[in-house]
Amino acid sequence: MDNTQTKTAFLLLEDGTLFKGKALGKIGTSAGEICFNTGMTGYQEIYTDPSYYGQVIVNTTSHIGNYGIKLEEEEESSSVKIKGMVCNAYADHYYSRKTADGSLQDYFEKAGIVGICDVDTRQIVRHIRNAGVMNCIISSEIEDIEELKAELAKCPSMEGLELSSKVSTKDAYFFGEESASKKLAVLDLGCKTNILRNFSSRDCYMKVFNAHTPVSEIKEWGADGYFISNGPGDPAAMDYAVDTVKDLIEGEKPVFGICLGHQIIARACGIDTYKMHNGHRGLNHPVKNLKTGKSEITSQNHGFAVSADEAKKVNSVEITHINLNDNTVEGMEVKGKPVFSVQYHPEAAPGPHDSRYLFDDFVGKL
Known part of the structure; x- marks a missing residue:
């Protein structure tokens, strides 16, 4: 020792x-x-x-x-x-x-x-x-x-910092069984492995793309849907990802985002994000599903959030989940399209499994 x-x-x-x-x-x-x-x-x-x-x-x-x-x-x-x-x-x-x-x-x-x-x-x-x-x-x-x-004093502020480029995969790779019935394209902004495990266990074969991959290359693989991952940094500094997601949303295929992916989808819909006073990081954050009326205990890790005031002004978007501690936006969907996202982590590694139904919901749309 x-x-x-x-x-x-x-x-x-x-x-x-x-x-x-x-x-x-x-x-x-x-x-x-x-x-x-x-x-x-x-x-x-x-x-x-x-x-x-x-x-x-x-x-x-x-x-x-x-x-x-x-x-x-x-x-x-x-x-x-x-x-x-x-x-x-x-x-x-x-x-x-x-x-x-x-x-x-x-x-x-x-x-x-x-x-x-x-x-x-x-x-x-x-x-x-x-x-x-x-x-x-x-x-x-x-x-x-x-x-x-x-x-x-040399350490930069997190606000305005783009970090997904630092953690995204350098080269595209595959995850899951090639014989799976569904093909899913993953935009890796800093994706957790357990998210991929959850999709794989639901019969999905994934190709994981670098954050800066041109949208044409992502579409070329011919996936049944697109997943926008979690990741670090300020979503306001990620116009490249917003442009990619905006293009994906305009199509007809399902799109699902978690955490940073949720924030990028919001910005693609014209909704601002902001840096929180403290953020949410832990395994016991209470969230209410506004569509079912049920609550779930969630695993969370984020320092930025989607503006509730801005989201309410955008007619094409509906807020689907709220945080019961501070009423922040925890989930939303694009009306008339198979596009939705959540701020928290349904894969929960670590944490409770209350929210894993979201993977079933998304895979059911593929």
Whole structure:
């Protein structure tokens, strides 16, 4: 065992708030937008979710790393995507699960992830909740606070940042069984693997395209429908994706979007998006389906949202789901077309499976 957790680390927020704790992961320095996830489990799925690219995650649950990691099975992409991790109690080289493939500490060291533990995450979350999301820097090698401030100043704001290009597949690839009865084209803006698994289990064969793929090339494959994935960054900085989706919507084939895909579909319909004060990140967000009157507990991860006021002005769009905590738009559909989207994650890795009916609804339209 190394001496990582005996080394001091600092967490400096953009507003000057400073926290001192112990290092975890790689010894180094890393900056990004700080945000918190309230999920009690599924930390590995969170760290490998491409939607978290450019962000430092505060895990609000007390113990992190205590059940180790599982390679492939609990990974949502090919690599760790977060910029850093903050937690209270950290199980570095020790874990309870006999089937684990290794420790979170070894996993982070291999991935080059910098983090901090032994800090009061309740205090940090309370501060962010009131002040709003902001950039931060974690360092286990720089003790000069003025130097940390200078490094933090170099970190770009998430607002106006296009990040899907950083996490989208470089080359198109196939997923699922070629003998499946349905063909689905996936626009990869930072797609989670469990979304593809859900489609594959519903007899879909997918071709996953890079975010910047010309729409003509996507259509050329001859899919039965199109899926617009989740991903990181500001949808207002993604005109290229909006133009692609606008073209796909104008056709007659079904289109389904999740998270960032939902926001891109909204912008393609002329609806603005905005950066939220804190965003929604966790496994227990209550959402009401306005068409059925039923509620569902959902898994969420987003810092931008679709403007409800703007959506209500667009006659071609109907809001189908709302968040019961703050009434934000959680789902919508294009009237007269097989086009719909949700802000939350029905594939839920991690999280409840209340919303997986959405995959059935979409595949039923193909």
